[in-house]
Amino acid sequence: MASSKKNKAARKIGFYTGLIALLVVSLFPFFIMLMTSFKNSKEAVATDPTFFPKDWTFQHYLDIFNPDIFPFLAYFKNSLTVALTAALLSVLIGIFGAYALSKLNFIGKTTINASFYTVYMLSGILLVVPLFKIISGLGLYDTKTALIITMIVQTLPTSIFMLKSYFDTIPDDLEEAAMIDGLNRVQIIFYIIIPLALSGIISVFVYSFMVAWNDYLFASIFLSDSVNFTLPIGLNALFSTPDYIWGRMMAASLITALPVVAMYAISEHFIKGNMTEGGVKG
Amino acid sequence: MKNRGKSDLKLAWVLLFPSVFLVLLLVAYPMISNIKISFFDLPINPRLDATFVGLKNYTDILTDVEFIKSLGITVLYMILAVAGSTALGLAVAIFFNRPFKFRKAARSLIILSYVTPSISLVFAWKYMFNNGYGVINHLGVDVFHLFDKAPLWFDNPVSSFILVVLFAIWRYFPYAFISFLAILQTVDSSLYEAAEIDGASTWEKFKNVTIPAIMPVLITIITLRSIWLFYMFTDVYLLTNKVNIIGIYLYETAFAFNDLGKAASISVILFIILSIVIIASRKRVKFNGNG
Numbered sequence: 001m002a003s004s005k006k007n008k009a010a011r012k013i014g015f016y017t018g019l020i021a022l023l024v025v026s027l028f029p030f031f032i033m034l035m036t037s038f039k040n041s042k043e044a045v046a047t048d049p050t051f052f053p054k055d056w057t058f059q060h061y062l063d064i065f066n067p068d069i070f071p072f073l074a075y076f077k078n079s080l081t082v083a084l085t086a087a088l089l090s091v092l093i094g095i096f097g098a099y100a101l102s103k104l105n106f107i108g109k110t111t112i113n114a115s116f117y118t119v120y121m122l123s124g125i126l127l128v129v130p131l132f133k134i135i136s137g138l139g140l141y142d143t144k145t146a147l148i149i150t151m152i153v154q155t156l157p158t159s160i161f162m163l164k165s166y167f168d169t170i171p172d173d174l175e176e177a178a179m180i181d182g183l184n185r186v187q188i189i190f191y192i193i194i195p196l197a198l199s200g201i202i203s204v205f206v207y208s209f210m211v212a213w214n215d216y217l218f219a220s221i222f223l224s225d226s227v228n229f230t231l232p233i234g235l236n237a238l239f240s241t242p243d244y245i246w247g248r249m250m251a252a253s254l255i256t257a258l259p260v261v262a263m264y265a266i267s268e269h270f271i272k273g274n275m276t277e278g279g280v281k282g
Numbered sequence: 283m284k285n286r287g288k289s290d291l292k293l294a295w296v297l298l299f300p301s302v303f304l305v306l307l308l309v310a311y312p313m314i315s316n317i318k319i320s321f322f323d324l325p326i327n328p329r330l331d332a333t334f335v336g337l338k339n340y341t342d343i344l345t346d347v348e349f350i351k352s353l354g355i356t357v358l359y360m361i362l363a364v365a366g367s368t369a370l371g372l373a374v375a376i377f378f379n380r381p382f383k384f385r386k387a388a389r390s391l392i393i394l395s396y397v398t399p400s401i402s403l404v405f406a407w408k409y410m411f412n413n414g415y416g417v418i419n420h421l422g423v424d425v426f427h428l429f430d431k432a433p434l435w436f437d438n439p440v441s442s443f444i445l446v447v448l449f450a451i452w453r454y455f456p457y458a459f460i461s462f463l464a465i466l467q468t469v470d471s472s473l474y475e476a477a478e479i480d481g482a483s484t485w486e487k488f489k490n491v492t493i494p495a496i497m498p499v500l501i502t503i504i505t506l507r508s509i510w511l512f513y514m515f516t517d518v519y520l521l522t523n524k525v526n527i528i529g530i531y532l533y534e535t536a537f538a539f540n541d542l543g544k545a546a547s548i549s550v551i552l553f554i555i556l557s558i559v560i561i562a563s564r565k566r567v568k569f570n571g572n573g
Contacts, residue, residue, distance in 0.1 A: 019388060022374060025452070026392050029406035032417060036409060049417045097301035104290040104297075112298065119309050121506070121560055123513030125529045126549045129319060129542050130312035136328060153308040156301055185293055214399040216516040221537060232401040236520060246409060253402035264397045268390065 037061070037251040044246040060251040070243060071226070072252050075234035079213055080259070082144055082230055086151035087208035091201060093152070094159030099189050101160065102167035103175065120157040124150075124217055132221050146222045147230070151212035159204045166200030167193060206267045210260050231256045313553065320547035326540050339547035349531065349548070355443070356528040359518075360511045363450035368503055370451060371458025376492070378459075379466045389463075396456035404520040407449060411435040435522075442524035449521060450511060458503050462496060469495045505563045509556065528552065 031051075036044055037060050039053040064072040100106075101113060131150065140146040170193060178188050194201065216232040223229055229237065235252055238244055320339055322332040343349050374392065378385065395403065410418050412435075419432035433441040469491070477487045493500075515529035526534075532552070536545035 015382070018377065019382075022377075023388065023391060026395055026456075029403060029410060030394060030398075032410055033402070033406045045415045047415050049415055049420045051417075093300045093304070096297040100294040100297040104294040106291040106294040109294075112302065116301075116305070118560060119305055121509050121556065122309065122313075122553075123510070123529075123556075125513050125515050125532060126316070126553055126556075127309065127312045128533065129536050129546045129549060130315040131308065132326075132536070133315065133319070133542070134308070134312060149304075150308065153304050156304060160301060210397065210399075214401075214516075216400065216520065217533075232399065232516075232520075235401055235405070249405050250409070253405045257398040257402045260397055260399060261394065264393070265390070 033250045033254055037247055037254055039247050041245050041247060057247070060245070060247040063248055064252050064255065070248060070252075071229075071234065071238075072255070074227070075229050075231045076255070078144060078228060078234075079230040079232075079256075082147050082151060083209045083212035083259075086148045086155065086212040087205050089148075090152045090155045090159045090208040091163075091205045094156060094163050094204060095189065095194065095201070097156075097160045098163035098167055099193060102164045103172070103193075116157040116160055120161065124154055128217065128221055131218075135222055141222065142224050142228060143222075144228055147215070147218055148212075150218045150222070151208075151215060154215075154218075155208040155211050159208060162204045162207070163197065163200060166197040170196050202267050206260075206263045209263060213260055316546045316549045316553070319543055320550050322543045324542040324546075326537065326542060332543070335543065339544045340551075342544060343547055343551065348526070352526045352528050352531040355526060356512060356514075359443070359447060359450070359514070359525070359527055360508055362447045363454070363511050364504060364507050366447065366451035367453075367455040367507065368458045368500070370455040371503075372462050372496070372500075374455065374459045375462035375466055378463055389460075392459060393456045395453050400453075400516050400520060403449075403453065404517070407445070407521060408436075411445060413437070436524065439524045442522040446518045446521055446525050449517060450514070453517065454507060454511075457507070461499050461503055465496050465499045466492070505559075509559065512556075513552070 035050075035052055038056045038058070039050070040055055040057050040059075043050060043054060063069045067073055101109060135141055135146045135150075138146075140149075174192060174196075175188055178192055183191065214232065215230070216236070219230045219233040223233060226234065226237065231252075235249065235256070238249070321334060321336060323335045323338075324332040378389065410416050413419065413432065416432075416435075418435075422428040423430070423432050435441045435445050473491045473495075474487055477491055482490065513529050514527060515533060518525055518527050519530050519533070528548075532545050532548045535548060536542050
């Protein structure tokens, strides 16, 4: 009895040691980012690195929000415009497409399903050359619109598949009852499908936002004027300039991560089950 | 609702039109124009003329040692990163597949590296692995004495390669972890109890109960992650300029060496490789949106 109790305690200690080790590995770069953002410029590049700042400074956070010193806010605004617009449209267009594929019977359904599946696997890198030509041809080079459209297409197949799997769980009886009550298909989408699949719709929105927020590839080929830069391309462009101060970049990196992380936290709270939906392509 | 097939067709097309239109315009059409462009010598500058060169781009690429080398590095990167992130994800999922305090909080924290944008993570890694003041070198040399002299991480191809593989494993294992945890939670615990009564060892339980249960998820994760890592660009491009994976090779051919035709021919070659993989995997990967 006593030995099994001891055994249990030892196993518990072993388990929590493992857990802590895992968390240290997972979170170490975030810890470094956070601490460096509070270090002064000299301490950040000391050859004898410290884990915690000796002199805490909040100057880097003030600097990144000061447009005269650092263009972070402008990039942040561009990223927000692109990601919000793309995610909203991707979800909206996705809802209609997914509804058709989930609830309607028509010829060609299997083919469309299969093509979206193929597109889902297709990587953006394969399309950079012709997309660059098309975007230039349409006169959209160096516009946020180019990026928004590309991000919609990048996320749309995934949106449709995720939404379709949510819509599939809504019973047909509900729709039949609504039709007897006189609702047409479009009304059904807005009054029944969207409210019932809301948690799924939120997770699709978060996924699409995340892909657009994270994009470097298309931003780097479509944008040339720094006025239009989104965060990934804007911050990377600063990497080799005199504006580059580690503490400042770490503060910027953290604030860049914030919207996505906050959205995940909120959506996870909303959504029962888990969020295996959608992978980050890249 | 089953017999309404005919009347649904019109509505279905109205609803699907925006999606289909966008996908045709910005995926299917570009894919086809890749083939066309690949037969031309096409500079980025639109004022310069395109010259038809036939199969020259293809023969150039397929005889280019750099291309073959890059393909090899990419495959190695893909295999190591997929194996590492999948194995680690599975191990952590098994580790988490029991009730304990803070489980939900710990799970959310582990997912952080997966949901954070690459640019933020890359800066943290660049700083941590800096040759002069990076904390990793400090820990490795002065604290834990793992190496006498820290490798100049970003300055040579081998240590840079190790770095990008580690980065990919660290960044993508949470994806495997969440997927595995979800499926593990559906496994009937009586299967393990039965195996235990039969005197099965931990390894036997893993082999006979866990592996068959997670098989569909395992195949899906390996397939999708392999494809995505094969076409990786951003993470590696931002982290180091010493590892020329195929995505970077393509990007630089187009936008650094100004040769869109050659880049298009690389896209076509890669698309053929991808098609073969997709056709081979179609029957095995259960795709339901849970990528």
